[in-house]
Amino acid sequence: MSFTITCPICGERDVYEFHFGGRDRGPPPSHDNLTIEEYLRYAQFRTTRTEAQLEWWFHSNGCGSWFTTWRNPANNREEKPQEMSNDQQ
Amino acid sequence: MSAVFRRSPIIFDRKAVEKKGSLGWEVVLEFEGEGGGPWLVDLSHLQRWDYQHMELDSTAPFGLSVPAEPGQVFIQNDKCIARMNRTQAMITCLRTGDSIETRRAVEFTDMTDAYCMLAVVGPETPCVMEHVSNLDLFKPGRKMPFLTQGPIMHIPAQVVTLDAGCVLMSFSRGYGQSFADAILHAASGCGLRPGGKSVFNKRFFQKHE
Amino acid sequence: MRARLPEFPTQHIDRGQEISFSYLGKRMSGLGGDSVAVAMYDNGVRIFSRSLKYHRPRGLYSLDGESANTLMNIDGIPNENAEKRRLRDGMEVSAQNVRGRPDTDFYSFINWFDRFMPAGFYYRMFHRPYKLWPFFLNRIRKMAGVGTLDIHREFDDSRRFEIFLNADVAVIGGGTAGMNAALAAAGQGLRVCLFEHRAWLGGHMDWRVVEFEDEPLFERARGLAKQVEANTQIRLFTQAPVTGIWGNKLITAYQTGKDGEYFDERYIECRAKSVVVASGCIERPLVCNNNERPGVMQVNTAWRLARTYAITPGKRIVFSIGDDLGLEAALDLAELGLKVLAVADARSDKQNADLLTRLQSAGIEYLPGWAASNVKGGKHVRGVELSELNGSQTCSFKCDLLVASAGQQAVIGPLSTAGAKFRYCTETGLFQPTEMPPKMFSAGRMTGLTHPGSIDTSGTIAGLEAAAACDRDVSTNLDAARRAAAKLPGETKGCDLVYGPGIGAGRKAFICFDGDGTFKNAVQSASQGFDAPELAKRFGGFGLGPGQYQVPGQNLAMAMSNINGTPIENSQFTTVRPPLVPLTLATCVGPRHNIYKQTPLHRDQKARGGIFRNAGVWRRARYFSPDLDCRPEIRNVRENVGLLDGSSLGNFRIYGPDALRALQRVYVSNMEKSREGRCKYSAMCNETGNIVDDGVVTKVADDNYYFTTTSNRAGITIEWFRYHTRFDDWDFKLVNLTDSMGSINVAGPNARNLLQKVTKEDLSNEAFPYMAYKELIVGDGVSARCLRLGFVGELSFELHVAASHSQYVWDLLWEAGQEFKVHPFGMEAQNCLRAEKGHVIVGTESEQRVTLLDIGLGFLWDSNDTSSNKVGAPALRACENQQGRMKLVGFRVSESGVTPLDGDIVVDGNDIVGYVCTTRISESLDCSYGMALVKDGYATRGEKIRMCQALGKRHDEYTATVVPPQFYDPDGQRLRT
Secondary structure, three states: OOOEEEEOOOEEEEHHHOEEEEEOOOOOOOOOOOOHHHHHHHHHOOOOOOOOEEEEEEOOOOOOOEEEEEEEOOOOEOOOOHHHHHHHO | OOOOOOOOOOOOOOOEEEEEEEOOEEEEEEEOOOOOOOEEEEOOOOOEEEEEOOOHHHOOHHHOOOOOOOOEEEEEOOEEEEEOOOOEEEEEEOOOOOOOOOOOOOOEEEOOOOEEEEEEEOOOHHHHHHOOOOOOOOOOOOOOOEEEEEEEOOEEEEEEEEEOOEEEEEEEHHHHHHHHHHHHHHOHHHOOEEEOHHHHHHHHHHHHO | OOOOOOOOOOOOOEEEEEEEEEEOOEEEEEEEOOEHHHHHHHOOOOOOEEOOOOOOEEOOOOOOOOOHHHEEEEOOEEEEEOOOOEOOOOOEEEOOOOOOOHHHOHHHHHHHHHHHOOOOHHHHHOOOOHHHHHHHHHHHHHHOOOOOOOOOOOOOHHHEEEEEEEEEEEEEOOOHHHHHHHHHHHOOOOOEEEEOOOOOOOHHHOOOOOEEOOEEHHHHHHHHHHHHHHOOOEEEEOOOOEEEEEOOOEEEEEEEOOOOOOOOEEEEEEEEEEEEEOOOEEEOOOOOEOOOOOOEEOHHHHHHHHHOOOOOOOOEEEEEEOOHHHHHHHHHHHHOOOEEEEEEEOOOOOOOHHHHHHHHHOOOEEEEOEEEEEEEOOOOOOEEEEEEOOOOOEEEEEOOEEEEOOOEEEOOHHHHHOOOEEEEEOOOOEEEEEEOOOOEEEOHHHHOOOOHHHHHHHHHHHHHHHHHHOOOOOHHHHHHHHHHHHHOOOOOOOOOOOOOOOOOOOOOEEEEOOOOEEHHHHHHHHHOOOOOHHHHHHHHOOOOOOOOOOOOHHHHHHHHHHHHOOOHHHOOOOOOOOOOOOOOHHHHHOOOOOOOEOOOOHHHHHHOOOEEEEEOOEEEEEEOOOOOOOHHHHHHHHHOOEEEEOOOOEEEEEEOOOHHHHHHHHEOOOHHHOOEOEOEEEEEEOOOOOEEEEEEEEEEEOOEEEEEEOHHHHHHHHHHHHHOOOOOOOOOEEEEOOOOEEEEEEEOOOHHHHHHOOEOOOOOOOOOOOOEEEEEEEOOOEEEEEEOOOOOOOOEEEEEEEHHHHHHHHHHHHHHHHHHOOEEEOHHHHHHHHHHHOOOOOOOOOOOOOOOOOOOOHHHOOOOOOOOOOOOHHHHHHHOOOOOOEEEEEEEEOOOOOOOOOOOEEEEOOEEEEEEEEEEEEOOOOEEEEEEEEEHHHOOOOOEEEEEOOOOOOOOEEEEEEEOOOOOOOOOHHHHO
């Protein structure tokens, strides 16, 4: 495992410089009227995927910022999902 | 108050030939047997400031203009201002004894004691650095000086490449002594040895004055 | 040393430099430039080792470390490959895996018992009864020794480095394709790194004397090498085999230092933007009976012995080859005056007509459609039988050297580790990539080209493609190069011979030399159901040795598809794994730097007799006397005053209009209540309500706070704040002051008296009460933040001063403390003191199963607050009244004579119902006390719980009584006075 992550401030760097922050699932739910089931679904449940996903990374050994980037966990390449790259063309 | 009451985290196992007292520090200007370089110079006594502002571009901390892009570094007035991200810059006084008044607005934090700063000086600097870091510190075509934030020997550091023969490394002060020992060992093949502040002054101020 | 062949410019030896070395105690000599194996061969050594399983004699087969045949103990280091190690003066070489000497090995009789040792022999024979396995393991290891490790040997780690490179284009392979690729990319102004495993560039052109475009190939290659060496854009690494290509084009290699260089071996990591792989081909061994007898060698081995090292490989030579290079080698050796008796060629057609004519005029017997079928001789080749491939005719030759090869196989290792997919190409007879990873390109012989011009042009094209992948516009040059390539010959037909004629059962026809894997073993594997190459590889032990699969390589894939009767184009190459070539662990490890944090008082604490322990990233003084119970240190704090260096404590600044909102988010308490001049103690939880940090917060001014964290959390505090506010567009700034601040804790009944001597500030209980905060001026004007806290349970003041001032302030306090007989104390004393007081340490009295509430800190939580979305609050709410949780309790051991230990378990019958977090013997309480996490049914005050020592072999049970964790000064009188 020695792929790279592209930090918006520092550029492409070795993955060991970063901490993983999980797939982006949007902001945490508001605590007002929150049921424990809803909360646990947010806090505990994770889905493993083999396609490109938007992820949070923290550049802990570098500039110290949280950012999101697209990565495909199947091959560890930073690539957008097929449909998104098609949209952009 | 005794003349020397501030201490650097680093002591080089070398005899000092020339020393100078400044602002409570005892700064070694020259070590015995410095040889022809490359040198490792302890600059931990130089005053540094952290400056954070939401509208960094519209400000001029200490009258210095702030670089537009993260990673850019300006040298003005013997001070080095490096932009770290959208809202943060690091200001370093490169001259021993240079000091900025200490009571400042809330955006400033005196970081002199938070970091250990070491310079690698000499034409073999790229050789030294490739023994301790995978960072691309001498990227061709990149305008020097510039800032790289990344690990040196796995220790998070801020590295300013002043030119092809001089880099400044800043990292958490606690690592100072063991970091210095490790880099001297790792780059012993390139001939790295401790050098006094004069080594840095000669290289830097002749070039940038 | 024997007389060498006359001087010729292809040679890489220094005749002026005679090097003496010893082999098994016998003095030998070689020339500068020789490898150890070459010099041994020149001195008449023919049997280099004995094989792993059958103890068959093994000789010099290859020159680039493709098999384990020449593994030697060199200067006390086992398993050195003598083919790759350059000869140095005074080297001491000895053989491995032999009882006695390789030529008279005691175990050689085992060769006759091969029929009793089929594939999977060890797995199946010795595991029943299982109890006997250790006995057999021991015997087998002795017989199949792979060198003896000198565990006391120290490697000089200042001569084993690692270097990190950044390249635009990395080129793997320094043959003419690789060199052309490097030059093409460098011509675009790109940074190029070129890796070559041999000591010189040129690849297989380096020893070829035939002419192309009126210039001998070796001279052409050397001309190109000069250009490469002179090009400042190219960093050249010779003697640097690539060990793998990893994610996003990270190339690892290691380089052996030449004489006079500052390293013995160095590890290289090179991150490239694009990669050209021109790793070329190695020979595909001919699988026939006794195909690994000493005296059988690869074409390039015999050829290079003569052309590179000026050594006569044999007196009477027979060739059995599968490509034009074999023909060229036979002719070349004959022209050097060596006796070449016959050339069997596994191909029936597509040979180079010119070579055939020359072969004929040289009077060498040429047998197309033939191959070697059996090698005769015991310890060395004495003759060879050649047969027509259909077996219809056979003839014999007396000879001492069989040069054997079934053609070429591509070196696919580097591309394979990078994730390329391969398929056997029936045209070229090579495994070729069908799917390349992004920005990687292949060139040269591995693509099936053999024509020198085509090889060069393919390199240029790959180099330009790599440059294009680095965003250079090379379209004009690329078009020109492609047009040139179109005019040159394309791929050459390869040899598809799987095994030699008359192989029979293949009992002595070796597919793998290192593990003694025969053709018969392959058949046995298939019949046992291990029919895919990947399975046969494990079951039959093919390619698991130090040769790293280079000898069995393509042969195993082809043999398995042949045995299974499947089409050869469907044959599968087994996964190639890094390291592609073996390397010493010392080189992998490199210099063992121990980088840790020292407090600003480190030297002082050491001088005072501090005994240090690692504490996270820090190294801290744990004890100040050899008495590890720290009695004097503890007593001094309880009765007098002590000084603690607590500088590893995390310190932070947070400011900005939204600073308070950020604090509200991560701390469980209502942080609006933090006031100027006061310390507010609080804690942070994670999303599941586990406590992760505690510390104090003080308000410096509006929108401006100072807070502390535990030492372990300091490194990720900023990450934590920013993570939990990442969706909020808040304006707050954080500054990590941890290393900026030294922290000195002045603790004990005399603390105030001591501190008052160094500051004019009023420190009385009225002016500076418990949990207050003040900024003091100490000594001659050094400013210090002073926090009146009581972690150790006594009156105490925590001074936070600038790191560089810390020693000055410590000295000041020390001097002032002389009248009180002040004494330093360390982490262990602090730990005992705080445990007596019932103060928890996050991570010691808490873990992932317990929440803030379970360890008795629920009072910190502002449970009414739902608007700031405090991290972990919903989880705390959910488990507020939950049954069956673990709880933190204090306990006193009722029995005397037992010494509980941290980690002892709490038991109820056979069930474990908890464990001891911290336990110590208290002098003031005169008993063993501690804190434990237990299931809530056992947490009632006065409950008797059984504990059991979990460490070592003792299982002493003892009884303890559950008590509140505050053993010492439960009302907190001492820290409030």
